Amino acid sequence: MGSITRYGRWLRDALSTEPSTDQDTVEELRACIETTFSHRNFPEESEACLRLRKQRWLELLRKFQKYGHFSTGNRVTVLEGGDECFRAMLQAIAMAQTRVWCESYIFDNSYVAETFFTALRDAALRGLDVVLLVDYIGSFSLRNDWVRELRSVGADVVFFNPVLPSNYCVGPLSFRDHRKIMVCDDLGFCGGMNIQEEVGEEEFGTSRFYDVHSKLEGPCVADLAEVFRDSLHEAGGRVMRNSIAPPPRKEPGVYVQILQSNVRQRRRTLQKVIEKSIDAADESVLLTTAYFFPPGFLKNALLRVPARGARLSLLLSGSSDFYPLPGDLLAQTHFLRNFLRDTPSQQVKVHLYGHRHMHAKHMCVDGVFSTIGSFNFDLYSARRNLEVGVAVFDRDFARTMQNLHLKRAGESKQTFYSDSMYHQPLVRCACALAYGLVRFSGRPKRNVVVIGFILLSYGRGYKATCTPQPRKDHASKDCPVNSQAQRLGCEFPTANHARSKRGCVDGICSA
Secondary structure (H helix, E strand, C coil): CHHHHHHHHHHHHHHCCCCCCCHHHHHHHHHHHHHHCCCCCCCCCCHHHHHHHHHHHHHHHHHHHHHCCEEEEEEEEEEECHHHHHHHHHHHHHHCCCEEEEEECCECCCHHHHHHHHHHHHHHHCCCEEEEEEECCCCCCCCHHHHHHHHHCCCEEEEECCCCCHHHCCCCCCCCECCCEEEECCEEEEECCCECCCCCCCCCCCCCEECEEEEEECCHHHHHHHHHHHHHHHCCCCCCCCCCCCCCCCCCCEEEEEEEEEHHHCEEHHHHHHHHHHHHCCCEEEEECCCCCCCHHHHHHHHHHHHCCCEEEEEEECCCCCCCCCHHHHHHHHHHHHHHHCCCHHHEEEEEECCCEECCCEEEECCCEEEEECCCCCHHHHHCCEEEEEEEECHHHHHHHHHHHHHHHHCCEEECCCCHHHHCHHHHHHHHHHHHHHHHHCCCCCCCHHHHHHHHHHCCCCCCCCCCCCCCCCCCCCCHHHHHHHHCCCCCCCCCCCCCCCCEECCEECC
8 A cells, every 4th residue: 555655646746747947947047146146235245255155046046946836027025014915905906807816814704804805796797707715714704695795796715624514625624724825817915914804904904913915926926826726726626727827027027936835735845945945044044923833844944043153033923812821922932942042042033023913924044035925933834734935036125024024123022041931930831831732733633623613613614505684885974994995996895894993883983
């Protein structure tokens, strides 16, 4: 049986299409590296040092090419904060003429979610190809009447790995779709933002989370669409789409590689590139992540950074999104206590961002190589979830990511191993217990019993079966939610906006 399994894996790898490494691609990559390692970007570097760095990164990026589709001639824009990101995404949906493919781990029932629902519905009514793929657990609060209405106008709505009905289940309960992707014609969006009110700020939500997203233009959008197609296939393949043609190149463009993690298919290209790029750092690694309890191979890669004399800066969340107990912070504290004990303190700086929950996920290596996506440095992203990442080799983009990291790090509290909080016995016991639970639940094929109980209690199925409720228009035209909907060119909101505390409920403005 083992030989048959090994043969099946060999056959799958043999038939899989890998990115080409022809001479034209090598020349494009070489030109990109020449532009990056110029005296304009590194005026203090000698010619010999620049030559060595060029050669090293050329070899490294060529090794990375087997891990995912790559292209030059792209444009990547950083979107900081929920309001800026949601405005750009809604504008892209409104301007789309062919397709709107949306994938999100969380799609809640808030005002911003209804705004996206209205935009997707209007796109389907215009005759566009609309697909909404959401995770069953993360989007548990998605309203059934929205699902029915989207399907009634021709949009496809897919729930990833639901519990009910059982024939739509594609794996253990712990197998989740954590990707955040949107493809609108020739535009792509990828990063850490879910469609939820916690991410939005003054215009779209409650500003509880700080997050960063990216807008992609150029041939890399077709590669991002391939990851979306992989998610549809993993969801059961009942809804599928063909590949899209690569959009036109952007000049001047940057080198972009789209990476993914699909543990069930044994594709860990995102993890491999992150690990190898950290190992290649000889100056600095600036890491921003929401939940910091990485698996062993990533922990060891980070430990090797200060050992080589390079600088390691960690920007982590100092505010929990777990209630009533901050289990993520307790587990993170236990891990940091041991991590800082094993590293030279002068080479490692840990910043805890406490103004909001830090939900951003990006990394910058040596000021030239950056990643941004849905991947957290935790056991769930590394061992369970479907994840996606965008790797960018460009000095200007890396400088932008560095500035974001340093700006938020300057607003954070710096923590040390000598902090008295770590040495209180009760705190140490609570942190150790929380970390033990995280390690146990983060192992593959370990189902979370509590989540299963909640799902069975509520009994949400894959298909919405209850009778649609009549929609009510808001009576108050002065409601700020109505005004925002008019600016976006949407119909008046119709859901109960009590969660956002900014809208109308049954025609009465509560702003």
